[in-house]
Amino acid sequence: MVRKIDHSLLDKAKINKKDEFYTQLSDIERELQYYKKHFKNKTVFCNCDDARISNFYKYFVENFKSLGLKKVICACYKKVDFEESLKSKSAFYYEYTGIEKKRPSLKDVTYFEGDGDFRSKESIDLLKKSDVVVTNPPFSLFRDFISQLDKFKKKFLVISNINAITYKEVFALIKENKVWMGVNMGRGISGFIVPKHYELYGLETKINDLGERIVSPNNCMWLTNLDNAQRHEFIPLTKEYNGNERDYPRFDNYDAINVNKTQDIPVDYKGIMGVPITFLHKFNPNQFKIIKFRKGDDDRDLAINGKPTYFRILIQGC
Numbered sequence: 277m278v279r280k281i282d283h284s285l286l287d288k289a290k291i292n293k294k295d296e297f298y299t300q301l302s303d304i305e306r307e308l309q310y311y312k313k314h315f316k317n318k319t320v321f322c323n324c325d326d327a328r329i330s331n332f333y334k335y336f337v338e339n340f341k342s343l344g345l346k347k348v349i350c351a352c353y354k355k356v357d358f359e360e361s362l363k364s365k366s367a368f369y370y371e372y373t374g375i376e377k378k379r380p381s382l383k384d385v386t387y388f389e390g391d392g393d394f395r396s397k398e399s400i401d402l403l404k405k406s407d408v409v410v411t412n413p414p415f416s417l418f419r420d421f422i423s424q425l426d427k428f429k430k431k432f433l434v435i436s437n438i439n440a441i442t443y444k445e446v447f448a449l450i451k452e453n454k455v456w457m458g459v460n461m462g463r464g465i466s467g468f469i470v471p472k473h474y475e476l477y478g479l480e481t482k483i484n485d486l487g488e489r490i491v492s493p494n495n496c497m498w499l500t501n502l503d504n505a506q507r508h509e510f511i512p513l514t515k516e517y518n519g520n521e522r523d524y525p526r527f528d529n530y531d532a533i534n535v536n537k538t539q540d541i542p543v544d545y546k547g548i549m550g551v552p553i554t555f556l557h558k559f560n561p562n563q564f565k566i567i568k569f570r571k572g573d574d575d576r577d578l579a580i581n582g583k584p585t586y587f588r589i590l591i592q593g594c
Contacts, residue, residue: 277582279432280332283397283548285483290299291527292354293346294354294434295435295492296330296470296471297412297415297468297469297470298330298331298412298468298469298470298476299331299332299412299435299468299469300331300466300468300469300490301331301334301335301468302321302466302577303460303465303467304331304332304335305383305447306433306460306464306527307458307459307460307498307543308410310458310459310504310506311433311500311502311504312342312343312465314346314408314502314503315344315408315436316343316344316345317344317345317350317352318345318346318407318408319345319346319347319349319404319406319407319408320336320345320347320349320351320407320408320409320410321346321351321395321402321403321406321407321408321410321411322336322348322349322350322351322407322409322410322411322562323349323350323394323399323402323411323413324339324351324353324394324411324412324413324414325350325351325352325402325411326350326352327350327352327369327370327372327379327380327385328380328381328382332350332411333348333350333370333372336348336372336410337372337378337405340372340374341374345374346373346407347371347372347373347405348371348372349369349370349373349402350369350370350371350455351368351370351388351392351399351402352367352368352369352385352392353367353391353392353393353394354366354367354391354392354557359564365387365501366387366388366392367386367387367390367391367392367393368385368386368388369380369385369386369388369392369402370384370385370386370391371386386432394413394417394424395420395423395424396408399433400424400428401492403428403430404428406430407430407431408424408430408431408432408433408474408502409430409432409433409434410432410433410434411430411434411435412434412435412468413434413435413436413527414438415437417444417479418436418437418440418446419445419446421434421444421479422434422436422440422443422445422449422455422499423445423448426445426449426454427455428499431501431502432499432500432501432502432504433458433498433499433500434498434499434500435465435496435497435498436496436498436499436501437462437493437495437496437497438462438496438497438553439495439583440497440499440555441457441497441556442569442587443572444555446499447569449570450556451566451568453561454501455499455500456499456501456507456556456559456561457497457498457499457500457556457557457559458497458498458500458504459504459506460497460498461557462494462496462497463495464497465493465496465497465500466489466490466492467480467490467492467493467499468481468490468492468493469488469489469490470489470490470491471489472489475491475590476491480492480493480494481567486499488583493494497557507559507561508560508561508562509540509560510562510563511558511559511560511563513538513541513543514539514540514543515539515541515542515543516542517533517542517545518541518544520542523540524542524545525580525581526551526580527550527578527579527585528572528579528580528581528582529574529578529579530550530572530573530578530590531547531548532547532548532549532550532578532590533545533547533548533549533550534550534578534585534588535549535550535551535552535582536552537552538551538552538555539559545593545594546593547568547592548590548591548592549591549592550578550585550588550589550590550591551588551589551591552586552587552588552589552590553588555589555591556589561594562594563593563594564593564594565591565592565593565594566589566590567590567591567592568587568590568592569587569588570587570588570589573579576581578590
């Protein structure tokens, strides 16, 4: 059965600042398999996670020895718990080095003086002594989150809405080859666990065997600066520009041709091309370079025959 895309839940979450979308263990395992070499002797910081319920924490604890980890730190914002029975009086964090309890109780954690927000001094102090950040940050604060990671030059693997590609803070890092998309996106992320007080609506909802409420918006991705072999695979090019110029109209306000699908990038065109943002999922920095995003020479959206196109990334072959 083909999964239909419904963005409404995450769109409403952004507007209403509802950020309690918890990642399933199966999705974490599916992505983390490509980065195992990056974790040996490292301290992992899950700075938006409650160690009692987080599947990120569970993954790293269960794979602590095989990954060769040094430590796992989970930090919890005071409002992050979505079950009434799990609510605590304050924000807290928990550190695991292989000898502590795998699933702590409230008597085992260390409480913050503040609210545990990832932007707080207490959380930043933990960030500074960590090597890699892996979490599902609040989508409504993603710009702040990614800017903080860049500021402190941290390695990371995080989940975000695909639209985060269009944020100037994120695209600038992608253009400079400091950040790239992970392996799984869209339907490759099967869904998120949401609290009981969240409305279950849309075409992709279910309650699983554990009683967890799952929504599958199909518009999320992994974003990272951890290298993986997949991002160095060349995109196979089979289309030709010469003789098919009508299929590749030129933009009114930039000297480049429009390419509607990544698979239609012509093998024989050496100039600049405008491709859809989903190109970034296949982007190989050894095959193409990114010129700019969305705007023409007049600083307006790229247009063809006076009609703006959907967001385009301008690229050129290396």
